Amino acid sequence: MQKSASSGQAHRGLTRRQLLSRASAAGASFVVGAGFIAAPDAAWAAETVALKPGSFATLVQMARDIYPHDHVSDEYYVIAVRGYDSAEAAEGIEAGIAALDAAAQGRGHASYLAVSWERERVDILRAMEDSPFFQQIRGGLVTGLYNQKAVWPLFGYEGESFSEGGYIDRGFDDIAWL
Amino acid sequence: MTAPFEQTDDSVVVIIGTGAGGGVLANELAQKGVSVVSLEAGGRYLPEDFINDEWESFGQLAWTDPRTTSGDWRVAKDFSGLPAWIVKAVGGTTTHWAGASLRFQEHEWKAATTYGEVQGANLLDWPIDAAEMAPWYEKAETKLGVTRTGGRPGLPGNNNYKVFEKGAKALGYSEVHTGRMAINSEDYDGRLACQQTGFCFQGCKWGAKWSSVYTDIEYGEATGNLEVRERCHAARILHDDSGKVTGVEYFDADGNLQMQAARIVCVAGNSFESPRLLLNSASSMFPDGLANSSGQVGRNYMRHMTGSVYGVFDKPVRMWRGTTMAGIVQDEAKHDPSRGFVGGFELETLSLGLPFMAAFLDPGAWGREFTTALDGYENMAGLWIVGEDMPQETNRVTLNHDVTDQFGLPVVNVHFDDHPNDVAMRNYAYEKGMAIYDAVGATRTFPTPPYPSTHNLGTNRMSENARDGVVNKWGQTHDVANLFVSDGSQFTTGAAENPTLTIVALAIRQADHIAREMSAGTL
Secondary structure (H helix, E strand, C coil), X not given: CCCCCCCCCHHHCCCHHHHHHHHHHHCCCCCCCHHHHCCCCCHHHCCCCCCXXXXXXXXXXXXXXXXXXXXXXXXXXXXXXXXXXXXXXXXXXXXXXXXXXXXXXXXXXXXXXXXXCHHHHHHHHHHCCCCHHHHHHHHHHHHHCCCCCCXXXXXXXXXXXXXXCCCCCXXXXXXXXX | CCCCCCXXXXXXXXXXXXXXXXXXXXXXXXXXXXXXXXXXXXXXXXXXXXCCCHHHHHHHHXXXXXXXXXXXXXXXXXXXXXXXXXXXXXXXXXXXXXXXXXXXXXHHHHXXXXXXXXXXXCCCCCCCCHHHHHHHHHHHHHHHCCCCCCCCCCCCCCHHXXXXXXXXXXXXXXXXXXXXXXXXXXXXXXXXXXXXXXXXXXXXXXXXXXXXXXXXXXXXHHCCCEEEECCCEEEEEXXXXXXXXXXXXXXXXXXXXXXXXXXXXXXXXXXXXXXXXXXXXXXXXXXXXXXXXXXXXXXXXXXXXXXXXXXXXXXXXXXXXXXXXXCEECHHHCCCHHHCCCCCEEEEECCCCHHHHHHHCCCCCCCXXXXXXXXXXXXXXXXXXXXXXXXXXXXXXXXXXXXXXXXXXXXXXXECCCCHHHHHHHHHHHHHHHHHHHCCCCCEEEEECCCCECCCECCXXXXXXXXXXXXXXXXXXXXXXXXXXXXXXXXXXXCCCCCHHHHHHHHHHHHHHHHHHHHHCCC
């Protein structure tokens, strides 16, 4: 889809990543893009409590780079890492984000968020995947992202069926393409 | 209705654990008029309490007290504090089990004789055989209402099964069906037929799957001869100067140390807690732990050779709908060394919900190779491989004195290395599993590593000679006449089959033996 690093994303206007980057640069309190500012339940879009807004934005991008699902919008990733925006967690997270940014700077970028291609961001993450920080974020996402009930329908997963009497009359054996 | 017994009443049989072994044993003894006190570390959850949500249910039911791991198995890396996925609740892991109820094959009782010398394996023949066990299996199948036995019909196949069946038949497999399952295909024993709801692993909310918590435990309590003490964690088995056991110390729900006197003690806490209790009961008379003159307590830990295969297709399967373990291929269960390994394996359908699929498909993996697999979740089919693994003396449950539980008791370390036979069988089974899905047009397949162990076997194994194992053919310890082991830890070898039916059959048989010996005054 994308023709090159310089043209592909820029042609569609600001990307979510660039929005996040801009928020970070401006020191804005809101770290979320247009797509979810409009969401009715904006609890997750509130100001950060303990983390620098830019750090939170970086965390969201990192979450997406670890478990990228193009059909899953940012709001679910925000929810997945929201718990790190706390007084107890902030120091460790800020240190981890600083290390991430330092790695990006070592590759000639202004920050992790300023790295345009996912492939290159993933290279940065691969180089630090054994670090406690990376494992903390990745491990937390396994439940933080995939155990959100609102995410399940995006994968077709239906969750419990007991309340509807199971599938005995609702398609447990309805496969037709075999 | 529940019989309360005095803690000083030394006429009772104390059973530790209420699962497939302990729960059945308690009921069978109570039905024969024997007084029983069952100590259960967990609480009591009934169908109305079960939660059809994977992680929430895990929090409700799973045994998550600390344990440690070592060895080359991947579980030690990915789930280092969770070597087993088993249950801490009344009914034990019979709330979680899938329901597959298969008899051992005749040759599997005699693994050492059948397989011959296998380097590095500590193989031994069971001191019992298929003929001895046949009537007990029949009683167990009747108790559990196993489908495709005793004239009971099989379950209908769900979508996951249909994909599996078509692929298996395309490969030429012939023993392909919806299994022999302890899940009702029609109303049975006062319990409903399966409603194809899924979440078999989280406790059946219809009660269609047999679990001891709402069958044997309740039937036993109804006799007035069984008292179940919930949230009571056995700490130590006591003995007298003659070397006979006299009672069990346990921590009650408030964390206070209590003691229940006993005429007989039966240990059924699954293959980690049972040897742990024996080892934690060391005394000046038994410095290496109770019933451990052979040094075999905790050794020969087996977990079945397992693994899973998931296939993604270009159209929806929705494998989570209906029975979790909805069908089986048995053609590979035979012993055929021309395949490059001894023993055999079963292929059984399996599904996980999205949350557990994310955790278990490829633990630790990330990036698009992983996430595009999950993107295909709705189009996935899945199967589980369960085969015989080799007992090894060094695969072992030991006390870890550096880590203690909430009661200050040393926890277990579980050490496991795959035997080369296990690896060869797994690789062969992965190929067959992937071929099944390829035959129906899979666009991608995943040979998924073993989960934390659900089949934990062999750490107090049964042996003809006292030097080779911990218990005799009745599950009675070689060293202490009134001390029994009543769970899967007494397995001499693991066979290819899911173990619960055999644990239940052995428990029914053991109850018969204990009651007879008590009447005769020899126990």
